[in-house]
Amino acid sequence: MSEKKIQKLREKGRLMSASEIERTLVRLAHEIVEKNDGSSNVGLVGIKRRGVPLAQRLGALIAKIEKQPVDTGVLDISFYRDDLSTTGVRPTVTPGDLGFDVTGRDIVLMDDVLYTGRTIRAALDALFDHGRPKSVQLLVLIDRGHRELPIEATFVGRNVPTSSREIIEVKLREIDNDEQVLLMELVD
Ligand SMILES: O=P(O)(O)OC[C@H]1O[C@H](OP(=O)(O)OP(=O)(O)O)[C@H](O)[C@@H]1O
Numbered sequence: 001m002s003e004k005k006i007q008k009l010r011e012k013g014r015l016m017s018a019s020e021i022e023r024t025l026v027r028l029a030h031e032i033v034e035k036n037d038g039s040s041n042v043g044l045v046g047i048k049r050r051g052v053p054l055a056q057r058l059g060a061l062i063a064k065i066e067k068q069p070v071d072t073g074v075l076d077i078s079f080y081r082d083d084l085s086t087t088g089v090r091p092t093v094t095p096g097d098l099g100f101d102v103t104g105r106d107i108v109l110m111d112d113v114l115y116t117g118r119t120i121r122a123a124l125d126a127l128f129d130h131g132r133p134k135s136v137q138l139l140v141l142i143d144r145g146h147r148e149l150p151i152e153a154t155f156v157g158r159n160v161p162t163s164s165r166e167i168i169e170v171k172l173r174e175i176d177n178d179e180q181v182l183l184m185e186l187v188d
């Protein structure tokens with residue numbers, strides 16, 4: 001969960017190309033099916049924004065593997081973030097439409113980058129306002145370390161050890177009109 005400050009960034013290198021992202025998602029789709037003994041009770045939930053295309057793509061891949069559709073939903077955590085002002089009046093949270101009933105389901109929550117874990121903490125709050133899943137697993141395309149909360153991913157596209165001056169930029173064609181993962185560095 002980054003602070004939206006203007007920061008100068010320099011590209012250090014490309015971590016994943018479009019085809020590497022695609023191959024990684026194929027592997028992750030197989031891992032989800034293997035861990036859940038199929039997909040009949042699985043529901044995929046993408047955290048807005050870049051978790052959403054990941055959930056849609058994994059849904060399509062799993063449907064192809066298992067030959068049955070997979071429920072896929074969207075979680076908007078904007079009102080659940082702990083970086084909202086603590087002095088002002090907090091908005092009353094009304095969960096938006098996730099897309100399907102999560103109660104009793106094996107939910108695979110997903111996002112592009114896992115860093116401090118604060119986005120996922122907020123997402124779990126938001127998810128449980130929608131219902132009570134049987135289990136929640138976490139999938140991230142990139143785990144860059146630096147956790148501030150006891151959160152770990154069940155499925156990881158790639159582990160990328162980073163320094164605190166580095167930033168991972170995931171670009172997905174549905175949102176960014178580009179498809180790659182870049183390692184960036186803050187410039188003083
Ligand atoms: O583990 P955390 O420290 O919470 O960081 C991970 C989050 O940071 C990014 O979102 P960001 O808030 O930067 O917004 P973005 O979707 O506009 O990139 C990323 O998409 C994750 O959701």
Ligand SMILES: O=c1cc[nH]c(=O)[nH]1
Pocket residue numbers: 001002113115144166167168169170
């Ligand atoms: O490096 C980071 C950290 C949090 N979120 C990102 O998208 N990249």
